[in-house]
Amino acid sequence: MLKSTQSVTPNSFHSSIVIIFLLIPLITAQSTTIIITVGPTIPTAAPEFTNERTFTSAILNSTNFYRTKHNASSVRWNSTLVDFALSYLDSTCDFAHSGGPYGENLALGCSNATSCVEAWGNERDEYDFGNPDFSEATGHFTQLVWKTTTDVGCSARICGDAGWYLVCEYWPRGNIIGEFREEVGDDVNESTMVRMNVYAVVAAMLVTCFLL
Ligand SMILES: *[C@@H]1O[C@H](CO)[C@@H](O)[C@H](O)[C@H]1NC(C)=O
Ligand SMILES: *[C@@H]1O[C@H](CO)[C@@H](O)[C@H](O)[C@H]1NC(C)=O
Ligand SMILES: *[C@@H]1O[C@H](CO)[C@@H](O)[C@H](O)[C@H]1NC(C)=O
Ligand SMILES: *[C@@H]1O[C@H](CO)[C@@H](O)[C@H](O)[C@H]1NC(C)=O
Numbered sequence: 586m587l588k589s590t591q592s593v594t595p596n597s598f599h600s601s602i603v604i605i606f607l608l609i610p611l612i613t614a615q616s617t618t619i620i621i622t623v624g625p626t627i628p629t630a631a632p633e634f635t636n637e638r639t640f641t642s643a644i645l646n647s648t649n650f651y652r653t654k655h656n657a658s659s660v661r662w663n664s665t666l667v668d669f670a671l672s673y674l675d676s677t678c679d680f681a682h683s684g685g686p687y688g689e690n691l692a693l694g695c696s697n698a699t700s701c702v703e704a705w706g707n708e709r710d711e712y713d714f715g716n717p718d719f720s721e722a723t724g725h726f727t728q729l730v731w732k733t734t735t736d737v738g739c740s741a742r743i744c745g746d747a748g749w750y751l752v753c754e755y756w757p758r759g760n761i762i763g764e765f766r767e768e769v770g771d772d773v774n775e776s777t778m779v780r781m782n783v784y785a786v787v788a789a790m791l792v793t794c795f796l797l
């Protein structure tokens with residue numbers, strides 16, 4: 586079965602639109618790319634894209650920010666994955682998956698690397714933690730925080746008026762059907778808060794019983 590997804594998030598700062606796209610590479614689906622005509626300013630000199638160290642640390646910081654929140658260990662930067670993303674981008678500006686052996690998230694039109702990763706991570710607002718499974722609306726998020734994934738490597742280039750095109754590879758790959766419950770952790774802070782609320786209610790009931 587093939588799954589692919591594409592979603593659109595408004596980018597108010599540059600009146601442009603961030604387009605994100607994810608593929609479970611068992612399948613290939615045609616998708617429509619939405620082109621923005623509002624005249625966005627393409628941030629050609631954004632340090633998070635142009636400076637390699639800044640780029641690497643921005644991706645790792647933001648990725649591991651979400652991973653920590655969802656009880657996954659931090660990923661490390663892997664040059665094999667970087668090289669894969671780089672050679673794919675060298676060959677194309679097509680907004681389509683490479684079909685490679687890794688998990689892969691794509692983003693087009695972000696103003697910096699952090700905002701790309703946040704567009705993926707913030708899909709968690711749509712994720713149904715009570716019924717964990719793949720969904721086109723949340724596939725970037727679930728790959729991002731997939732517990733078994735240990736390594737990431739990304740590359741980016743400018744693709745004409747569409748702006749920065751970011752490709753991130755993840756290994757071992759995530760989004761494996763049947764493993765979402767174990768692999769995608771609940772928000773650690775929220776689950777802690779829920780537990781504390783339950784304790785508070787139980788404690789209040791005990792106190793009430795005692796007083797009665
Ligand atoms: C790290 O990533 C988080 C989430 O994207 C972001 O809020 C924070 O500003 C980033 N910190 C740095 C130093 O870039
Ligand atoms: C980086 O990723 C490649 C491809 O999956 C893997 O074979 C290699 O062991 C990783 N490198 C390190 C240092 O872990
Ligand atoms: C990244 O882009 C977002 C959205 O345009 C913006 O709010 C943020 O300040 C930028 N961060 C950096 C470090 O440039
Ligand atoms: C995080 O995962 C560990 C196991 O890796 C588990 O023991 C712990 O309860 C989890 N924490 C939360 C808040 O889910």
Ligand SMILES: *[C@@H]1O[C@H](CO)[C@@H](O)[C@H](O)[C@H]1NC(C)=O
Nearest residue numbers: 653654772773774775777778
């Ligand atoms: C969220 O959880 C982490 C790890 O348990 C903790 O370090 C952090 O302070 C918590 N943040 C908030 C806002 O509670």
